[in-house]
Amino acid sequence: AQLDVEDQIETRQSAFTFAAWNMGKIKAQVIDGSVAYNEQQILAAANAIASVANSGLGALFGPGTANDKNDNTRLKPVFFDKPEKAREVAIGFAQAATKLQEVAANGGGKGALAAQFSEVGKSCKACHDEFRAD
Numbered sequence: 001a002q003l004d005v006e007d008q009i010e011t012r013q014s015a016f017t018f019a020a021w022n023m024g025k026i027k028a029q030v031i032d033g034s035v036a037y038n039e040q041q042i043l044a045a046a047n048a049i050a051s052v053a054n055s056g057l058g059a060l061f062g063p064g065t066a067n068d069k070n071d072n073t074r075l076k077p078v079f080f081d082k083p084e085k086a087r088e089v090a091i092g093f094a095q096a097a098t099k100l101q102e103v104a105a106n107g108g109g110k111g112a113l114a115a116q117f118s119e120v121g122k123s124c125k126a127c128h129d130e131f132r133a134d
């Protein structure tokens, strides 16, 4: 069933928070080096991010869920005027996250993981720049 407006916002925020937590784990291990490199933990995190990115998030961006109608979200109303751009950034996130999962699953190593992690981060930023208020 389609969620109501509040539940769409809450659910998508949970999804992005969970993805960000997993991004942070990979960052700590392959970018910052503040946590010991652990391929199994990185794969688990990449799986989680890919799951979020491929979960059909569009169903959580229904009418009335932008910040002109609801104070609980930073989604800009322009989101609803640019459906092709919205699709593009969503596909970009899904493709980048799926590739990160593949690199992790194939034991790509720290350098390859770092490179693809950066691509996923760019896909996050592409949506933020276009559709998220500060």
Ligand code: ASC
Pocket (backbone or CB within 6 Å): 020, 023, 024, 120, 121, 122, 124, 125
């Ligand atoms: C993250 C995170 C984001 C993105 C963004 C990339 O880890 O929480 O929102 O990457 O910072 O530019």
